[in-house]
Amino acid sequence: MGRSSKDKRDIYYRLAKEEGWRARSAFKLLQLDEEFSLFTGVNRAVDLCAAPGSWSQVLSRKLRGHGEKCEGGEEVKIVAVDLQAMAPLPGVTQIQGDITKVSTAEEIVRHFEGQPADLVVCDGAPDVTGLHDVDEYIQAQLLLAALNITTHVLKPGGTFVAKIFRGKDVTLLYSQLKIFFGGVTCAKPRSSRNSSIEAFVVCQNYHPPEGYVPNMSNPLLDHSYDVDFNQLEGPNRIIVPFLACGDLSAFDSDRTYPLQLDAGKEYQYTPPTQPPISPPYQQACHLRKNNLLSKEDSPSSLGPRQSGDQAQAD
Amino acid sequence: PGEGPVLTVYSLQPVPKACTSVPVLQQHRIHGTRSRVSTTISRPNSSTLQPNSYDLAVFGGKTVRLVRLHLDVSAVKLAHLEISRPPVELQDWILDIRWLREDKQSLLCVAVAHNGALLLDISSGNALAHCSCLEGCLLYSALLVVHKSWADTVLIGGTVFNQLVLWKPGGEASHNRAPVERRLLGHTGVIFSISYLQEKGWLASASDDRSVRVWAIGALGGCGGNCGDLKPTCLRVLFGHQARVFSVCLSPRRVFSAGEDGACLIWDGAGGGTVLRALKGHRAGGIRALAVSPGRDDTGRWVATGGADGGVRLWKVEDDEEEDTVTKTITDLEFSGRGVPKVVCVVEGEAHNTKWSQCRILVCTDQGFVYQYGNGHWELLWRGSPEFQSYCVMETVAVRLKDSISKANLCAVGSLSGVLKVFPISHPQNEIALQSCSGKIHSLIWQQCDQYVYLLASAAEGQVYRWCIDVRFNEMGTVSLRVKCCPAFVLPTCSKRWLTAAVRLPSKSKGALWVCGDRRGSLLLFQEDLDRRGEEEATDCMQANIKGHETDGALQEKEIPEEHKDLTLSPLSCLFGVHGKQGVTSVCEYQGLLYSTGRDGCVRIFRVGEGPLQLEVLRVQRACKGMEWLERSLIESPGDDKKGSTIENKGTEARFVIFGFHASQFVVWDPVKLERLLAVPCGGGHRSWSFWPVHTGVWPGYGALVFIKQGSVLASERPLESTSVSARTWNEGWSLREGIHGRGIGCVCRLGRIWVPNDSTANRAETPGPVRVQIEGQWEIIVTGGEDTSLTVLAVHPNSGSVTVLSIITDHISSVRTVVALTHQDRLKLTSQSQSLSALVISASGRAQLQCYRLQIGWNKRRLAPFCQVVQVAGHRLDEHWERKRNRHKMVKMDPETRYMSMAVVDDNSDAVLVALACSDGAVRLFSVSEVKRQIHLLWETFYHQRCVLSVATCSLKAGKGHRYVLLFSAATDGKIAVWDLTQAASGSSCDAPTPPNPCLSIAAHQSGVNSLAVWPHTQGPLDGGCLVTVSSGGDDGQLMVSTIRVDFLEDRLRTVGVTQDQPQSHLGLHLLSQLSFPSAHAAPVTALKLLRPGLIVTASCDQRVCLWELCSTSINHRGVLCSHVADAAGLAVWEEPVVEDGRTADLGQTLYEYNLYDYYY
């Protein structure tokens, strides 16, 4: 398969490259915005699980326009957080860290002390382990960690948008979100594949229950709620409206398109906008490329210590 | 091991097999089990205590459950599992569980995902203590080091942030929060698995960064709750996996690791960190689970691996396998003769079932000398005349002697100038010359047939000379040969015109047939002259009786009898070049079927047609990817094969393995298990090699390879090894449970069932072993298509739950998403108890590929198992189709990466099946599949939807006067359903005018994609000249929609009015009458929807519910739900059982089978 193969199979992958987005996910946020006008009046935003950074790109372009400040003259602030390192973006503050970790959450909160955020977005997803129950669980934990951070930084009336896997316990998550938000919608942008269980919860009008005090050391866990929400029998009870977002005339993410999209324009291959920065498999791939992986029939000569490896006492 | 929620116990002695299994965790998957001895009894005749029952803590998700395993410690081991208590549900995800040692109660230490731990009394379900780490974060893995007390317990967590954190949940922490004691940094990815070896104080971790790290941590836990060294060091970084490492286990001398690449690597833990062995055998998807038994001095260790394919494998590993790397087992036989070895052959000993050490090896050199290797020495056997220098072909054969139990070995050598000599290896001086060939002898082929042995020599100009040789012991105790010359074969004219393979099929009526293969890749059929003159009797041909006392090198010219001189035979049937330009490499025959291999990577299974004598290919079997150079196939022929049983199985395909070269290795590939049975790193394709298979009771594929490499004669087994080939070296593991599909299953289709009467198991009563596998009753036959691009035919025995893989078909090049079957069984009554089943199966996949097969399912009485014969009918690929068109019409090449998403049978008439395909490029395509013509044709395509078409369904309507209408429904990602009138296409009249019709109706049904459709007509419609049709659809939006359409038969009306129509327009009037919807039928996408019977629907969804719905004219009623552990149900096959089985849907008993489809696309 040639390098254009993915361009054929995934129109949004191709469009993202052609339009300069770091990931095809950018279109998901743009299409959600089409439906919900997410960015109206937003100056301060948090992008959780942001790498490689296409949502941050969208935020940066939408909030900052072409200058440092928005129309109202207010300071624009965008904080992006991810486990992975991310190439810098203008006007975006980066934190490299685990959003489920208390210390990372505290660091984010510090950025918004005094002035809460208008919007929190989270596109977090585990690096798929292939075990669906585990993936779904971890994804739910990312969402809850994001919600927990949100309760610390979001202004009342603010919006929270997060990726959600529509799996076995999804109604449990809905029920928790409904506690904090006036309106919860399950939205599926047309750029998200039909075949994927991924969707986005758009949670509007933040108003925590009366007397709720955000607590960092005792984060929200999915277990703190009545298991009754997760009824095994009977049709599901928690009804969250479903909304498909994006124009029907937009490209179809499931369709395979010919490389030549319109007769007038010759197809040209575009390389990816921003390759990942030091992914986990970097060293392994380097070793493989140089035929240095240990094999049955070739004794490897890897020394006991790799540079950069260290162990320390705490 | 657990699979889904089911726990199974296997016993390993004397032979590994499954004992017992129970479902434990309902809708959770099992992630682990931990055992402890609960009771012991004293062994008979011994004072030692032996456990007879174990407590198992089985956990998965947030649930843990106690299961007791009872063992019967008598001669035969019997086990049974007892579940007494309900599962205990915790508030957090469980990562590890350990029994508190020497505890008389039932206390468990539990590590949970939010970096916490608790002490759980499993009998009451109460948490006695709990603690979390001050480092609040999510863990991907955790390990508890537990000794006698909770206070001393140590937890090591693998964080998403690439660190290992060590802390003490039972310490004197304040507010149930404990600090991190040690931190291990170095991994660059998430940590999936942790193992600790107390003896050495080592910790090992496996990571997303594809490495395993071994740390010298020191003593952990125990009295005082040690936290190990203050500054632990990283001893080793082991890079060897090609993908993520999911699991790691330590033993005193070894590190075991397993991962996404499907390999379990055994590392030399103490030494230089090298890979000693790679255990492979799982299908795509990788290894998830790994367990290593504690070592015992005598038996070695067991390694068990559980794959994403659902398979469980077992391997035996010796601790002292220092030399077990594959390279070290290659032995140089240190050829010491004159010249350079050119050709090598293994010669079996004279006795039946010889051992490897009794085999001899023959080598022919560039000097034209033949040397023999035996007992560690080389000796000169035969000295060729000068014409054998620089070029020589050699072939040997073992001939069973007529009136003797022993065998004689003959050797034939041929030269560049056509000189051909044959000599008995025991008496090389008794050589005879068969001189009649003109020009270079390209190849020699021996073929043994009952009493005679044939020699074929392929010489210049496609001439294949043949001799029939009668071999006997003469009075002098030496071997004597009588030779008769047979008419030559002439190969079809082509370049590289010589013979590479031949097999003789004895036939009483037609004269013997020969099936041959040539270097040009053709398969040929020859018939020996019917004129039986001299056919059978070699005695009336020229005498070639050489007596032992005749002089050395006596050369007897054998003249071809005058009347045979110009007599040549041409092929009756020729499949020219079927195996490609690299040629055919072998042909063999077994029970009426022929198996050929070629250097095109294919095995072809074919036969000689029953009508006119010609070759018919039934099926093509590919070896694994990248294995293009196949050398031969070896048929599994069970040793207990009795006469009589062979007749029953005549014409059905046997199990076989494939020999060939894969990159730099000689590989034996099992095409059903999809695994390598043997791999010898010989350096790659060789001109000369010889394989000696172990005969006794071992599945083919174990054996020894001898080959020539750079002038040396090398063997994969030491020739002096007195044992038969050591099973140790080539042991590729036992399969406790067969894997089904490596990755997700994309589609499933039930063919029907076969019945096995009780009496067929009667003769099994004597079979030893306490566990009698139940086999009688019905077997459901199911076809699944997977992301691993294969189609699998399965037999499921619902009574016992056992699943047998009958066949794996590997013609698709991309993920198989949809499969339909046409059987005629279901037209009979459900209760009909047929023992066989025939079905036409059509499958469609990515890369716009269609395949069609005829499957014949039956019961094999000898093996007591169902079998499946696959006949390939036809295949079609859109890109090839467009390529052909382009050449004719100079059209732009179409996008070949179209995926076929769904398929429906439009019509099934005598000469063709019409199928409609939903395509990802936005098209609906109509194909005709002809079994008779073995062809698939694209009839038309329409891009009406302009979006990815996800599903299609059809419906046939009966109108008055015997008229029949056919409707097609297609639905796309925009939530719309289009309805098409395919009556004309179905009637066959418009097949020649391939214009797609316009849709008669378009229905908006869903907000986003329509994943599944089910359609049925109302039987007792109130309408005159029309009827009602219901379309139910399940969408990505979680909605269940039911649309009712009114169909008017305009044509009938027109007819009655007497109007004739000549436009090909629709004669149906369609109107949407009403729509009923259930917006949140599921909390997640509805992935499958099936009609159980009109008005009754089953839906499956990613929310892990399977729901049953009843439709009334005004409402949709939820009638029942099943919670499944399948997180990603993609396909569903439903059928109604005549017996009520399921309590929850009591009035509508049914059995459901669900299969997983994986993958989230982002």
Ligand SMILES: C[S@@+](CC[C@H](N)C(=O)[O-])C[C@H]1O[C@@H](n2cnc3c(N)ncnc32)[C@H](O)[C@@H]1O
């Ligand atoms: C689908 S990607 C996000 C793409 C991003 N929205 C964009 O548009 O470029 C998911 C990200 O979640 C991050 N992630 C997963 N687990 C995390 C965690 N515990 N803390 C922070 N980031 C996490 C991954 O590193 C990954 O970059």
